[in-house]
Amino acid sequence: MTSRRLGNWLGLAYALTVFAFIFLPVAVLVLYSFQGGRLPVPPFDGPSLKWYGQIFADRKLMSALANSLGVAAISSAVACVLGFLAALGLARQRIPGAALMRSVIIAPLTVSYLIIGLGLLASLNASGFRPSLLSVGIGHAVINTPLCFAIIYSQTGAHQINFERAARDLGATELRVLWHVSAPVLAPAILASYFLSVTFSWDEFIIAFLLSRFEVTLPVEIWSLLRSGLNPKTNAIGSIVFLSSVLLVFALELLVFRKRGNP
Amino acid sequence: MTAELSIVDVGRDFGGQAVLRDVTLKVAAGSYAVLLGPSGCGKTTLLLILGGFLDPTRGRVLIGGRDVTGMAPARRPTTTVFQDYALFPHMSILENVGFGQRMRGLSRRERDAKSLEFLDLVGLAGSERKKPHELSGGQRQRVALARALAVNPDVLLLDEPLGALDLNLRRLMQDELKSIQRRIGTTFVHVTHDQEEAMAIADEIIVMDKGTVMDSGHPDKVYLRPRNQFTAAFMGEANFLNGRMTETGSRVQVETEFGSLELPSEAFIGGDREAEVQLFFRPESIRLGMAPAGALALGDAIVEDSAFLGTHRRCLFRLNDSESTLIKAWFRQGESVSAGQSLPIWIGIDSILCY
Amino acid sequence: MSGGAWTRERILALGFVLPALAWTLVFFVAPFGFMVAMSLWRRAGAELVRDWSLVNYLGFLARPHFVEGLLNSIEIAAIVTAASVALAYPLAWFIAARVPAGWQRIALALAIVPFWTSYVVRSYAWTLVLSNKGVVNEWLTSAGLISEPLQLSSTRFATVTGFVHFFVMLSTLTIFANLKQLSPNYARAAADLGAGGFQTFRLVVLPLTLPGIMVGGFLSFALCLGDYITPQILGGNNELVLPQIIMLQLGRRADFPMASALSIILMLTVTLAYLACARWLKLERA
Ligand SMILES: Nc1ncnc2c1ncn2[C@@H]1O[C@H](COP(=O)(O)OP(=O)(O)OP(=O)(O)O)[C@@H](O)[C@H]1O
Numbered sequence: 001m002t003s004r005r006l007g008n009w010l011g012l013a014y015a016l017t018v019f020a021f022i023f024l025p026v027a028v029l030v031l032y033s034f035q036g037g038r039l040p041v042p043p044f045d046g047p048s049l050k051w052y053g054q055i056f057a058d059r060k061l062m063s064a065l066a067n068s069l070g071v072a073a074i075s076s077a078v079a080c081v082l083g084f085l086a087a088l089g090l091a092r093q094r095i096p097g098a099a100l101m102r103s104v105i106i107a108p109l110t111v112s113y114l115i116i117g118l119g120l121l122a123s124l125n126a127s128g129f130r131p132s133l134l135s136v137g138i139g140h141a142v143i144n145t146p147l148c149f150a151i152i153y154s155q156t157g158a159h160q161i162n163f164e165r166a167a168r169d170l171g172a173t174e175l176r177v178l179w180h181v182s183a184p185v186l187a188p189a190i191l192a193s194y195f196l197s198v199t200f201s202w203d204e205f206i207i208a209f210l211l212s213r214f215e216v217t218l219p220v221e222i223w224s225l226l227r228s229g230l231n232p233k234t235n236a237i238g239s240i241v242f243l244s245s246v247l248l249v250f251a252l253e254l255l256v257f258r259k260r261g262n263p
Numbered sequence: 264m265t266a267e268l269s270i271v272d273v274g275r276d277f278g279g280q281a282v283l284r285d286v287t288l289k290v291a292a293g294s295y296a297v298l299l300g301p302s303g304c305g306k307t308t309l310l311l312i313l314g315g316f317l318d319p320t321r322g323r324v325l326i327g328g329r330d331v332t333g334m335a336p337a338r339r340p341t342t343t344v345f346q347d348y349a350l351f352p353h354m355s356i357l358e359n360v361g362f363g364q365r366m367r368g369l370s371r372r373e374r375d376a377k378s379l380e381f382l383d384l385v386g387l388a389g390s391e392r393k394k395p396h397e398l399s400g401g402q403r404q405r406v407a408l409a410r411a412l413a414v415n416p417d418v419l420l421l422d423e424p425l426g427a428l429d430l431n432l433r434r435l436m437q438d439e440l441k442s443i444q445r446r447i448g449t450t451f452v453h454v455t456h457d458q459e460e461a462m463a464i465a466d467e468i469i470v471m472d473k474g475t476v477m478d479s480g481h482p483d484k485v486y487l488r489p490r491n492q493f494t495a496a497f498m499g500e501a502n503f504l505n506g507r508m509t510e511t512g513s514r515v516q517v518e519t520e521f522g523s524l525e526l527p528s529e530a531f532i533g534g535d536r537e538a539e540v541q542l543f544f545r546p547e548s549i550r551l552g553m554a555p556a557g558a559l560a561l562g563d564a565i566v567e568d569s570a571f572l573g574t575h576r577r578c579l580f581r582l583n584d585s586e587s588t589l590i591k592a593w594f595r596q597g598e599s600v601s602a603g604q605s606l607p608i609w610i611g612i613d614s615i616l617c618y
Numbered sequence: 619m620s621g622g623a624w625t626r627e628r629i630l631a632l633g634f635v636l637p638a639l640a641w642t643l644v645f646f647v648a649p650f651g652f653m654v655a656m657s658l659w660r661r662a663g664a665e666l667v668r669d670w671s672l673v674n675y676l677g678f679l680a681r682p683h684f685v686e687g688l689l690n691s692i693e694i695a696a697i698v699t700a701a702s703v704a705l706a707y708p709l710a711w712f713i714a715a716r717v718p719a720g721w722q723r724i725a726l727a728l729a730i731v732p733f734w735t736s737y738v739v740r741s742y743a744w745t746l747v748l749s750n751k752g753v754v755n756e757w758l759t760s761a762g763l764i765s766e767p768l769q770l771s772s773t774r775f776a777t778v779t780g781f782v783h784f785f786v787m788l789s790t791l792t793i794f795a796n797l798k799q800l801s802p803n804y805a806r807a808a809a810d811l812g813a814g815g816f817q818t819f820r821l822v823v824l825p826l827t828l829p830g831i832m833v834g835g836f837l838s839f840a841l842c843l844g845d846y847i848t849p850q851i852l853g854g855n856n857e858l859v860l861p862q863i864i865m866l867q868l869g870r871r872a873d874f875p876m877a878s879a880l881s882i883i884l885m886l887t888v889t890l891a892y893l894a895c896a897r898w899l900k901l902e903r904a
C-alpha cells in the first residue's frame with residue numbers, strides 16, 4: 001500500500017508540472033498585459049491599465065473585433081443549419097450513395113486550413129471576385145459544416161428515427177416534425193456544434209488571412225500587431241480574448257450543459 | 264483446490280453511507296454459495312471485497328483460515344468472473360484463458376495446453392483462435408469462467424454471470440456451472456438477484472437486503488422456513504394475514520378475522536413472541552373446499568383473476584370480509600377455477616408460519 | 619421498403635442532404651479540383667500558362683530547400699506528436715484514475731483552459747516566455763545557471779514547445795475519453811489473474827487505449843504538418859517548414875501553381891499518415 005501512496009504523490013507532482021507547463025504562457029501573457037513599461041518582459045513594473053486603454057482606443061482593432069464576431073456568428077449559423085439538415089437526412093433513411101455523400105461532407109475536415117484557403121483564394125481570383133469578409137465567412141462555413149455534421153450525426157440514432165415516426169404517425173407535417181421533434185431532441189448537439197464552430201471561426205487565422213483584404217478579422221489584426229515585436233498591447237488584447245472565451249465557456253457549461261445533466 | 268470462506272463483521276461505507284453492515288457468514292469448502300438480493304443491496308460490493316478489489320471499512324475476510332483482508336487480488340486464492348466478463352478484446356480466446364498462467368511465468372506451450380484443457384472443460388474446444396467479439400454471450404461467459412478457473416483458485420467469485428443470457432441459455436448454464444463446480448470442487452460464490460436461479464444451483468443461499476444478511480441456509484430451508492418477512496416475500500410469492508397472539512399456559516392461540524387457531528411452537532419464527540403477528544403461507548398451500556377440523560378456513564372467497572401459467576394455475580382471491588387483502592393461490596393445471604366464482608378455501612396449519 | 623425504390627421519405631431525406639452537399643461541392647470540392655489543375659499548370663513571368671505538365675512537382679524535387687522544408691515539417695510533426703502523447707498519457711491517466719470522480723471534469727477543464735486563448739496569441743505568448751529577456755532566461759540567470767541568455771526563441775525548440783503545448787491539451791482529452799470508457803473490470807481481471815501494475819498497463823490498459831492515442835496522435839500530426847503560424851512566429855526564418863514555403867510562393871512571387879503543387883504534396887503526406895492509422899480512426903454513431 002505504501003508504494004501505491006508513493007505512486008499517487010509522484011502522479012500528483014507530475015500532473016502539477018504539466019499543468020504548470022500548460023499555464024505558463026497564459027500566465028505570462030496576462031501578467032505582462034498589466035506591464036507599466038514598453039516591453040512585456042521581466043521585471044514586472046505594473047500593474048497598469050494603460051495598454052487596455054490603448055486597445056479600446058484603437059479603431060482598427062475594435063472594428064476587427066466586430067468583424068470577427070459577425071463572421072463567427074453568421075458563418076457558424078450557416079454551418080450549423082447545413083450540418084443539421086444533412087445529419088437528419090442521412091440518419092433517417094438509407095439513401096443510395098449515403099456513404100459517398102457522408103464522405104464528401106466530412107472531407108473538408110481532413111484537409112488543412114491552409115489548403116482550403118488556398119483553393120478558395122485561387123478560385124476567387126480566377127472568377128474575378130475580390131477577397132472580403134464574405135469570402136472569409138464562406139471559408140469558415142466550409143470548415144465548420146463537416147464539424148457540425150459530425151457532432152449532430154453522432155447523436156442521431158434509432159431513437160431519433162422513432163421519435164420522428166411517432167410524430168408523423170400523430171399527424172405532424174414534415175416541417176412540424178423538424179421544428180417540434182427533431183431539432184429539440186438534438187438541441188444539445190446543435191448548440192454544442194454551434195458554439196464549437198463559433199470558437200473555431202473566431203480563432204481561425206490562415207483562411208481569414210488569405211481571403212480578406214481591407215476589412216480583417218481579429219486574429220489577422222493581431223498578426224499585424226506582432227510585426228511591431230513584443231508589445232504589451234498585444235498582451236492586453238490577447239488577455240481580453242482569453243478571459244472572454246473562458247467566461248463564455250463557463251456560462252455555457254452552467255446554462256446549457258449542466259442543466260441537461262450531460263456528463 | 265478449495266477452501267472455506269469466512270466473512271467476519273464486514274462493513275463498507277461510501278462517502279459516509281454504509282453500503283454493507285455487519286456482514287458475517289461462513290461458506291464451507293467445496294460448496295456452491297449464492298448471494299441473493301435485490302438490486303443495489305450491496306452484492307457486488309461484497310464480492311469486490313472478497314476478491315480484494317475493494318477494502319472493507321470494517322471487519323475481516325478469511326480464506327482457508329488465513330486472514331486475507333488488505334491482500335492484493337493477485338495474491339489471494341480467489342478469482343472473479345466479472346458481470347461484464349471483462350474479456351480482453353485485443354487477445355484471442357486462448358490468450359485470454361492463458362493470461363493468468365502467463366503472469367505466473369509459464370511457457371507458451373505449457374499454458375496453451377492448460378488453456379485448451381479448460382476450454383474443453385467449459386465446452387468451447389475449437390474456438391481458441393477467435394476474438395471475444397466473435398463469440399455469443401453464452402460463449403463469452405464460458406471463456407470468462409475458463410479464464411478464472413485456469414489459475415486453480417480456491418474460491419471462485421461470480422458476479423451475476425448469467426444476467427445477460429436468455430432464459431433457456433441461463434437454465435443450461437446453471438446446470439453446467441453446477442456440474443463444473445461438482446467436478447473441480449472449488450468453492451463458488453455466485454451473485455444473483457434471481458431467486459429461481461439461486462434455488463436451482465445453490466448448496467447455500469445467502470439472502471441480503473440493504474447491506475445486511477437477512478437469511479442463509481439450504482434452498483429448501485430458506486424457501487420453506489424463511490427467517491423473516493423480507494426473505495419470505497423475496498424468495499417467492501407470499502401471503503400475509505394479520506393476527507393477534509394470546510398465550511395461555513403452554514397453549515398458543517392466534518386470533519385472526521377468520522377465527523382463532525392453535526399453532527405448534529415451531530410455527531413461530533424468531534423467538535420473541537409479540538402480540539401483533541403476521542401469518543405467512545405460500546400460495547401452493549391453499550386448498551379448495553370445506554376446511555377439515557383444525558385448519559384455517561378462509562371462508563368463501565371471490566376469484567378475481569385466474570391465469571394458466573403452464574406448470575400451474577395462479578388465482579387471486581378476494582376474501583369476503585376484507586376490502587384490500589388479495590390472496591394468491593396456485594392450483595394444479597387441471598383445476599378449473601374461473602374469475603367471478605365464489606369458492607371456499609382453506610389452509611392447513613402445518614403450512615403456516617408466524618412472524 | 620425494398621432496395622433502391624425512391625419513396626417519398628427517401629426523396630425528402632435526400633432534399634435534406636442536398637444543401638450541405640451542394641455547399642461542399644461548390645466551395646470545397648470545386649476549388650480543390652481547381653487547385654489540383656493549377657498545380658499542373660505553370661507560371662511564366664507574370665502569366666499563367668495552362669499547359670499540363672508535372673513541372674512544379676519536378677521543380678519541388680529539384681530544389682533542395684523545398685525538400686528540406688518537407689522533411690523539417692515531418693520531423694517536427696513526429697517529434698511533437700511523440701512528445702505530446704507521451705506527456706499527455708500520464709496526465710490523462712492520473713485524472714481518470716486518481717482524481718476523485720467529482721473533480722475529474724474540473725481537472726480536465728483546467729487542463730485545457732489555454733485552448734481558449736487565440737491561436738495567434740498563444741504562439742506570441744511563447745515568444746514572451748522564451749525570448750532572450752523572457753521569463754525562462756530571467757529565471758535561469760537569477761538562479762545562476764547561465765550567465766548569457768540562451769537563444770530559445772526563433773529556434774526549432776521554440777516551435778516544438780509551442781506545438782507540444784497545444785497538442786498535450788488535445789491528446790489529454792482524447793486519451794482521457796478513451797480511459798474513461800474502459801470498464802474498470804479489465805484492470806481488475808488482469809490484477810486478479812496475477813498481473814502486476816506495470817504488466818496490467820502494458821498488456822491490457824495500453825492496448826485498449828490505443829484508439830485514444832491514435833486519435834490524439836493523428837490529429838496532432840496532421841494539424842502540426844499544416845500549420846503556418848506556430849513555426850512562423852516561434853521558429854523564425856532559420857528553418858522553414860512546408861507551409862511557410864507555400865506562403866512564400868504566394869507572397870513574394872504570386873506563384874499559384876507552385877503553391878498548389880506544394881499543398882498537394884503536403885496533403886499526400888497527411889493522407890499517408892492517415893492510412894497508417896486509419897483503423898483506429900472511425901466516425902461512429904452513438
Ligand atoms: N464506488 C461507489 N461509490 C458510491 N456508492 C457506491 C459505489 N459502489 C456502489 N455504491 C452504492 O452501493 C450500493 C450497493 O451497490 P452494489 O453495486 O454492491 O449493488 P448490487 O447489489 O450489486 O446491485 P445490482 O444487482 O444492481 O448489481 C448501491 O446503492 C450503490 O449506489
Ligand SMILES: [Mg+2]
Pocket residue numbers: 306307308346422
Ligand atoms: Mg451488482
